[in-house]
Amino acid sequence: xxxxxSLKRFLRQxxxxxxxxxxxxxxxxxxxxxxPSITEAVLASAVRQATPLVLGAMCGLIGERSGIINIGIxxxxxxxxxxxxxxxxxxxxxxxxxxxxxxxxxxxxxxxAFMSVTLKIDQIIGGTVIxxxxxxxxxxxxxxxxxxxGKLSPIPLGKLAEIPVIGRALFNNPPxxxxxxxxxxLVHYVLFSTRWGLRTRAVGxxxxxxxxxxxxxxxIRYVNVVIGGAVAGLGGVFLTLEAxxxxxxxxxxxRGFVALAVMIFGKWTPIGSWGAALLFGMASAIQTQIQFAGxxxxxxxxxxxxxxxxxxxxxxxxxxxxxxxxxxxxxYEKE
Amino acid sequence: xxxxxxxxxxxRHVTKRFPGVVANKDVDFTLKxxxxxxxxxxxxxxxxxxxxxxxxxxxxxxxxxYIEGEKVQxxxxxxxxDHGIGMVHQHFMLVPVFSVTExxxxxxxxxxxxxxxxxxxxxxxxxxxxxxxxEVDPKAVIEDIPVGVxxxxxxxxxxxxxxxxxxxxxxxxxxxxQEADDLFDVMxxxxxxxxxxxxxxxxxxxxxxxxxxxxxxxxxxxVGITTPQETDKxxxxxxxxxxxxxxxxxxxxxxxxxxxMDVKNLTVxxxxxxxxVHDVSFQVxxxxxxxxxxxxxxxxxxxxxxxxxxxxxxSGEYIFNSKRMPxxxxxxxxxxxxxxxxxxxxxxxxxxxxxxxxNLVLCTYYKSPFANGLQRNRDAVLKNANQxxxxxxxxxxxxxxxxxxxxxxxQQKVIVAREFSRPVELLIANQPTRGLDVGSIEYIHSRxxxxxxxxxxxxxxxxxxxxxxxxxxxIAVIYQGRIVDTREADQVTKSExxxxxxxxxxxxxxx
Numbered sequence: 117x118x119x120x121x122s123l124k125r126f127l128r129q130x131x132x133x134x135x136x137x138x139x140x141x142x143x144x145x146x147x148x149x150x151x152p153s154i155t156e157a158v159l160a161s162a163v164r165q166a167t168p169l170v171l172g173a174m175c176g177l178i179g180e181r182s183g184i185i186n187i188g189i190x191x192x193x194x195x196x197x198x199x200x201x202x203x204x205x206x207x208x209x210x211x212x213x214x215x216x217x218x219x220x221x222x223x224x225x226x227x228x229a230f231m232s233v234t235l236k237i238d239q240i241i242g243g244t245v246i247x248x249x250x251x252x253x254x255x256x257x258x259x260x261x262x263x264x265x266g267k268l269s270p271i272p273l274g275k276l277a278e279i280p281v282i283g284r285a286l287f288n289n290p291p292x293x294x295x296x297x298x299x300x301x302l303v304h305y306v307l308f309s310t311r312w313g314l315r316t317r318a319v320g321x322x323x324x325x326x327x328x329x330x331x332x333x334x335x336i337r338y339v340n341v342v343i344g345g346a347v348a349g350l351g352g353v354f355l356t357l358e359a360x361x362x363x364x365x366x367x368x369x370x371r372g373f374v375a376l377a378v379m380i381f382g383k384w385t386p387i388g389s390w391g392a393a394l395l396f397g398m399a400s401a402i403q404t405q406i407q408f409a410g411x412x413x414x415x416x417x418x419x420x421x422x423x424x425x426x427x428x429x430x431x432x433x434x435x436x437x438x439x440x441x442x443x444x445x446x447x448y449e450k451e
Numbered sequence: 452x453x454x455x456x457x458x459x460x461x462x463r464h465v466t467k468r469f470p471g472v473v474a475n476k477d478v479d480f481t482l483k484x485x486x487x488x489x490x491x492x493x494x495x496x497x498x499x500x501x502x503x504x505x506x507x508x509x510x511x512x513x514x515x516x517y518i519e520g521e522k523v524q525x526x527x528x529x530x531x532x533d534h535g536i537g538m539v540h541q542h543f544m545l546v547p548v549f550s551v552t553e554x555x556x557x558x559x560x561x562x563x564x565x566x567x568x569x570x571x572x573x574x575x576x577x578x579x580x581x582x583x584x585x586e587v588d589p590k591a592v593i594e595d596i597p598v599g600v601x602x603x604x605x606x607x608x609x610x611x612x613x614x615x616x617x618x619x620x621x622x623x624x625x626x627x628x629q630e631a632d633d634l635f636d637v638m639x640x641x642x643x644x645x646x647x648x649x650x651x652x653x654x655x656x657x658x659x660x661x662x663x664x665x666x667x668x669x670x671x672x673x674v675g676i677t678t679p680q681e682t683d684k685x686x687x688x689x690x691x692x693x694x695x696x697x698x699x700x701x702x703x704x705x706x707x708x709x710x711x712m713d714v715k716n717l718t719v720x721x722x723x724x725x726x727x728v729h730d731v732s733f734q735v736x737x738x739x740x741x742x743x744x745x746x747x748x749x750x751x752x753x754x755x756x757x758x759x760x761x762x763x764x765x766s767g768e769y770i771f772n773s774k775r776m777p778x779x780x781x782x783x784x785x786x787x788x789x790x791x792x793x794x795x796x797x798x799x800x801x802x803x804x805x806x807x808x809x810n811l812v813l814c815t816y817y818k819s820p821f822a823n824g825l826q827r828n829r830d831a832v833l834k835n836a837n838q839x840x841x842x843x844x845x846x847x848x849x850x851x852x853x854x855x856x857x858x859x860x861x862q863q864k865v866i867v868a869r870e871f872s873r874p875v876e877l878l879i880a881n882q883p884t885r886g887l888d889v890g891s892i893e894y895i896h897s898r899x900x901x902x903x904x905x906x907x908x909x910x911x912x913x914x915x916x917x918x919x920x921x922x923x924x925x926i927a928v929i930y931q932g933r934i935v936d937t938r939e940a941d942q943v944t945k946s947e948x949x950x951x952x953x954x955x956x957x958x959x960x961x962x
Contacts, residue, residue: 121595309567311560318546318557325544328508329558329608330529442547 129383137391140398148281158401159285163293164359166390166397168193168368170296171351172375173382173389174303175221175344180384181307182340183320183443184232187243188224189348190372191250196221196352198254201264201363208265210357214292217353218346224250225345229338236447247372255365268292268358292354297390299347304386316340320441323448333448348372370424377427384440392430399423457519459484459647460505460536460616465514467500471848474500475511476671482616482649485642489662490651493691493888495858497671498651499541502618506538507531518616532559537609538618543601547594551587552576555608579610583640599630606637610646617641618649623657624886628746628916628949635661653691653888655684669693692890700896703904705924707736710773711877711908712758717767719753726765727753729932737876740899740909742923742940746952747914750932752794755881755912759791760784761799772876785814790870794881794912796859800866803855807847808836810854811869843868844894860891867898878902881912896922916945916952930954 148155172189179186186192200217204210224246231242268290276287286297307313315336318326323333351371356363378396382389403422460482467475475497482488492498503509505516507525515522518534525531531538545554552573561568561575573589580587585603593601602622609617619638623631638648638661652658658665659679667675667690675690688696712735719728728750735741745751756762758769760781769776771787793799801810812821812832820831836850845864847857854862863883870878880899884892899922903909913919919926920940927937928951936951 310565311562311567314553314557314560314567318549321548322544322546325546325554326557328528328538328540328544330527330532331558439548 130388133381133388133391136395140395144281152280154405156281156284158398158405159281160288161401161404162394162397163285163289164397165400166393167293167296167358168351168354168371169375169378169393169396170300170390171292171347171354172372173379173393174296174299174386175225175348175351176376176379177382177384177386177389178303178307178316178340178347179225179228179344180379180444181320181441182316182337183323183441183446183448184229184337184341185239185243185445186225186228186341186344186348187240187376188228188246188250188372189243189351189375190368190370191243191247192221192224192345192348193352193355193372194254194366194368195224195250196349197356197367198250198258198352198363200349200353201262201356202257204264204266204357205262210266210268213357214268214350214353217357218349221349221352222342222346225342225348226338228345229341232341232447233334233337236449239445251366254363258363258365262363264357264361267361290358292350292358295350296354300386300390307386312336317441319448320443323443327448327450337448348375351375374423374427377431380440381430396423396426399426457484458482458517459519460649461517461520462501462505463515463517465501465504465511465516467497467504467509467511473671475504475514478514478668478671478673480666480673482647483664484647485645486663487638487642487648487650487661489658489665490649490668491653491655491658491665491687491691492668493653493890494860495670496668496691496888498668499620500671501668502538502620502649502651505531506536506618532612532614535613535615536618537606537612537614537616539602539605539609539620539622541620541622541624543605545593545601545604547592549593550589551591551593551596551604552589554593554604555589555611559612575611576607579607583607583610583644584637598625599633602626602630602634603637606641614646616647616649618651620651621653621886622650623652623654631657655687655691655889658687659684667691688889691888696889696893700900700921702900702922705739705903707739707924708906709737710734711737711771712910713768713770714758715768715770717754717757717769718765719750719757719762719767720765721753727932728757731767731929731932731934733927733934733937735877735908735910737906737908738903739924740903740911740922742919742926743910743912743929743934744916744919744923744926744948744952745912745914745929749929751881751912751914751929754929755794755879758910759789759793759879788874788876790873790875790878792863792866792870792878792880792883794885796862796866801854801862803853805854806851807840807845807854807857807865808832808850810865811836811839811850813869814873839868839872842872860887863887863891863895867895871898871902875902876907878907878909879912880909882914883911884913884915884918892918916948920945920948928952 144155172193175189176186196217199220200213203216204213207213228242228246231237232239270288270290273287277283307316315326315331318331319333319336327333352368355367374396378392379389381392399422403419406419407416458481462478462480465475465478466473478501480501490498500509504511505525507527507530510526516525517523523534525534552569555576556572561572576589579585585607587600587603587607622634626634642648650662662679665677665679666673667687669691715732717728717731718726721727731754733741743751753762757764757778760779763779769778776787777783797803812835815821821828833850840847840850843864845868846861854865883899884895899909911919911922923940925937926940926943926948927934928948930952
């Protein structure tokens with residue numbers, strides 16, 4: 117009876133996503149047989165397009181699992197993209213630039229934590245403040261004509277990169293894309309198998325219960341939101357230093373918000389979010405591919421909508437039952 | 452017990468002030484090793500404040516705490532846990548989506564390297580549960596298990612932290628009579644093993660049954676320390692309330708007249724779509740109280756929600772004052788003359804973040820004199836509030852105080868004031884005295900009887916047999932969603948009712 121109830125629970129939670137995943141795999145198989153090289157290119161592009169979404173979603177979920185809604189992911193990414201870019205223009209050192217970018221994300225995370233944990237401001241407003249700060253500052257200080265000194269380039273992992281279908285997509289990537297994949301499993305491990313993870317989830321579900329057994333609710337929320345900011349920052353740096361190689365105004369283009377959709381689609385779990393991010397990445401990659409192929413008689417604006425339309429459909433509730441952490445968005449007051 | 456047992460916990464001269472009130476005034480309290488110490492008092496008497504001071508949730512303004520003779524500083528729950536104090540809060544401190552094991556180890560996790568060692572923890576839990584007869588499944592998820600089992604998890608949580616002193620805050624408030632008996636067995640097993648227990652309650656029968664010593668508090672002060680041998684229920688009640696209390700309700704015989712409420716073949720589903728009320732029919736006449744007796748969870752909640760318009764039904768007919776009523780339309784019912792004391796006063800009865808004055812017009816705010824068209828008339832609302840606060844003796848600093856700041860008993864009085872001050876013909880009272888103290892229970896019972904004597908038809912749903920027996924004129928027993936029998940109140944005994952509530956059919960009883 118125990119096994120059947122846990123199976124039911126699993127299906128209720130994941131059924132829709134599993135079915136969708138299987139459909140996608142079948143489609144990939146079909147197109148691979150038809151045209152291996154284009155299929156591999158689309159897959160590789162999907163993984164990379166998914167990277168900022170995965171990182172944004174990891175940021176969102178480690179915050180929300182501790183009870184803090186982070187709607188400022190977009191701003192954290194944008195700020196980090198800009199700072200990472202500027203640091204690279206000035207120093208030329210990629211590692212330093214990446215770290216500075218992450219640092220700026222973490223700093224905005226600290227601001228969010230201060231507003232929502234210490235000042236107990238409404239978290240949606242706190243996040244919006246961050247988005248406005250980031251758009252304003254990056255827009256104001258942006259100068260036309262700057263270019264980066266170098267970009268993070270792919271590092272193929274030997275023979276692994278030659279595996280058919282998945283080799284190019286998984287084992288021939290630049291460093292931030294690898295890091296994102298590793299982070300998915302790292303966050304999963306920390307959240308579900310360590311002391312910190314247990315306490316984080318407890319604080320996100322029932323902070324008073326955690327408090328009465330001596331867990332420091334405020335500390336856990338601060339640390340998670342700051343680390344989340346750094347992870348979102350990595351997603352921002354990806355855009356300037358790994359994907360594009362330059363900065364443009366508001367270049368995050370809503371990815372921070374799509375990342376939140378990804379997190380919800382993934383039911384606040386790292387691996388689920390990764391799957392959801394890949395789906396969105398796939399939508400972006402296919403969209404690009406269709407535009408390149410140029411054979412369809414659909415205005416390109418409509419094709420460009422694909423990932424965003426998918427977001428709306430997902431959030432409208434095709435995903436089945438999903439339950440956010442019970443205490444998210446509620447400031448904790450000690451007695 | 453011998454006379455020279457050691458004292459494990461002592462509080463001396465504890466004073467705790469909150470803005471405007473002294474919650475504990477120079478309180479002394481001692482707990483002996485291996486005893487069950489009943490801490491008795493009405494709501495707001497300062498019992499929980501004292502225990503929260505001892506558990507490190509409040510810092511006292513004055514006073515000291517000694518554990519096994521040594522003076523200690525307890526500033527946080529962590530300190531209390533380190534000193535071997537465990538507390539089971541009235542509202543359980545369990546994470547609903549966590550497993551039993553995860554809840555128990557939270558804050559004192561066993562680890563292997565960087566990972567949690569859940570297997571080791573599970574073994575420890577199984578050992579504790581067999582040692583003390585606290586049966587739990589360590590892998591079960593909290594939200595799937597009944598309240599009684601959740602309470603065992605809370606107790607194991609304290610024992611897992613090697614608590615030697617266990618504070619149980621109103622532990623029986625959420626339990627069925629059978630579950631309460633199981634809990635008492637567990638408490639005896641714990642004291643046999645040397646654990647000392649503080650048992651906070653306001654139920655006289657329970658302290659008389661189980662406590663070794665009893666400390667009674669009233670208005671922040673200790674008014675007496677006694678034992679069950681030295682006193683009786685009446686004596687305790689008087690200490691608690693500070694005046695003579697009528698434990699038995701005096702009432703005139705009912706004079707039922709015309710049928711006000713006529714329910715025919717009602718079938719109701721719960722939110723999971725399971726049929727929990729099956730084909731129920733009954734009538735309530737003006738001037739009588741029909742009691743619905745039953746152990747919690749036998750469909751009473753859904754029945755009451757259907758009858759008050761809060762829940763849709765599968766089938767059935769609802770005739771109120773000879774008019775057929777629609778379901779799921781609370782306002783129609785209210786305007787037709789229904790009043791309702793809901794089971795969960797905080798969620799269904801009141802808007803807690805609203806001022807008392809606004810809660811007092813929740814059913815009538817849109818009507819004259821409380822509104823002129825679209826505009827509210829604040830003066831009328833305030834005037835109404837002041838009158839009702841006075842008439843129903845609601846203890847509040849003022850009509851604009853937020854309702855969430857009031858004690859449970861006073862919150863219930865706000866509901867009673869609102870519902871009983873309107874001209875009504877039907878009262879549906881669901882667990883009207885749950886969690887209330889003796890004084891408030893006495894008050895609410897007398898008000899319900901007053902309504903009956905004024906010719907109101909009363910449907911009283913209660914899991915407390917004593918309440919049903921003392922108030923109801925006729926008693927219907929509900930079991931698994933069916934009314935298994937209806938009796939005149941003076942023709943049935945408590946034990947017969949108990950058996951019917953437990954599912955014995957009339958034939959089994961040989962009646």
